[in-house]
Amino acid sequence: MTSRERPNEDGLIARFFAPLAGEGAFGLKDDVACVSPKPGHDLLLTTDALVETVHFLPEDLPASIARKALGVNVSDLAAKGADPAGFLLSLALPETWTEEWLAAFAAGLGEAARDFACPLLGGDTVKARGALTLCVTAIGEVPTGRMVRRTTAQVGDVICVTGTIGDAALGLKLRKAPAWAESLSPGERAHLADRYLHPQPRHHLARALRTHAHAAMDVSDGLAGDLAKMVRVNGVSAVVEADTVPLSPGVQKAIKVDPGLYDLAVTGGDDYEILCTVPEKKLDSFMKEADSVGVMLSAIGRIVQGHEIPVFRMRGSERRYDAGSFSHF
Template sequence: MAEPGRPGEDELIARYFRPLAGEGAFQLLDDAATIRPPAGRDLVLTTDALVAGVHFFPDDPPDAIGWKALAVNLSDLAAKGAEPIGFLLSLALPPDWTPDFMAGFSAGLGDCAARGGCALLGGDTVRTPGPLTLSITALGAVPPGGTVLRTGARAGDLVFVSGEIGDAALGLRLRLDPSLGARLDPAARDCLLDRYLRPRPRQALAPVLLAHANGGMDVSDGLVGDATKMARASGRGLRIDLDRAPLSDAGRALIASDPALFEVAMTGGDDYEILCAVAPARAEAFRAAAAAQSVPVAEIGVITDGPDIAFIAGGAPARFARGSFSHF
């Protein structure tokens, strides 16, 4: 039985999620969806779970929570070179959820789904005594055998990263310590906070990676840690010049106020940019194709025969207290 002022499960699904349903979802009236993969394509599947108090603040705007839940999965698909097909949502709601929260959450989720071309196919909605917990499984498609794997980097490949690094981690610091915002003008502060709240998956790079990259992954746990993961997964070494890592004007301004924040920018998570390994012979074509998609990319290092992993800053080896975000 629904509690006063709140819809029951069937009405909740009909009100907030049925408008997001895609082809094959049967208007979310069945227990399963049916999809037909594009002819001659491989399926790519990815899933991410988000927990209040771990991946987002419980009082973050509901639309930002909905946006981020799907965006992090679209980022994974983009890094594999995959075109989105659809997604499944599992949502565990705590006792204090409200219709206003659900309206905002579904609006943000729907905005990201519409922009990403990735419709809702189904899922599950349950109650939990614990914090808000949600999980999305996204499906994409690539040409046969075309998935861009983190294991594909080769010795001699140049390492590129898209966009700007560190903004989300610095935005999290601002969220944890609002007094840091006094060091920035309001526009710069808001830019960093927004990059933490609403990641922008680099879907436009997916076909570029398919055409030119040997290996790739998205930067979700920090540039230093994720570059290390790609090299290790490929059985290679790595040399990265962190002075070449692209920073936004807002990020540079905050780091200038406290140089210790450079480590936060290089090792913090939630960038959701693309890190990839490209053969030198393909580098110019890769740059041109990325520019044609209006996605900035920066060359920051090289894959080596290994096994040494080296990060350089200011012309000297860089040492960090931790390489990346980890749950454990």
């Protein structure tokens, strides 16, 4: 099929994206979406761009790319205690796009939007000059004044993190078939690979976060680096008990074979877990609520006075991850 036979922008929107449109999107027949928060709620807005080869790989399936683009934005909202309300998508498509690719992308996007309860509200489609580039702006809702900030951690708070850390970073490494991969079962390898491809935003934790956490952010650029960012903006420091950082069975096995992979696990990107600080007296209640919504939660350290970058305490040693943080920029 030549590019002349492909639908123009309006045809493309009507065919692939209008079926995904939520309330306030006017069937994507207008340029603008209308959103009103429920009474007593604020709207939260976040935007993240994804570029092929930087944030995903050319061989990734279009449905996976779509899910990731939405998931990383919903993850930002979740970390602020917000429930997803919808999203806008800008898609810069290289000349080589095909209808087949776009149909699979839209199907994956629609499925992710349903899973995250976050409907499509609008967007834009343009020609890329270079690699496929996506920009999602996600909108969330939070009771007025209850957004969980990054800058409100307090000395003495317990540091918690959801899920497991390092899966995505090792999942990406797996593609190069490293020696340590042989010690993992097929299921463990599949789990790690999937965690890179398909972030699991922890939006079910939003309500528990806003009633328990002092401060929160999502872990996208590596646990160590993101914790360092958090303590810096709070003018505090942190102590992490290295062996309490939650690791999946596959990552644990990999580290046994190659101990240096611990550093990769805590500095690698793409976890999309939630890092938060909680006053000790609320910790039990927070753990229980997390459990009740099916989100694994681990206490990994404390916010302490000081201005140093966080220390990870190991048996017999300690480590600070200086500029080791992964960054997409």
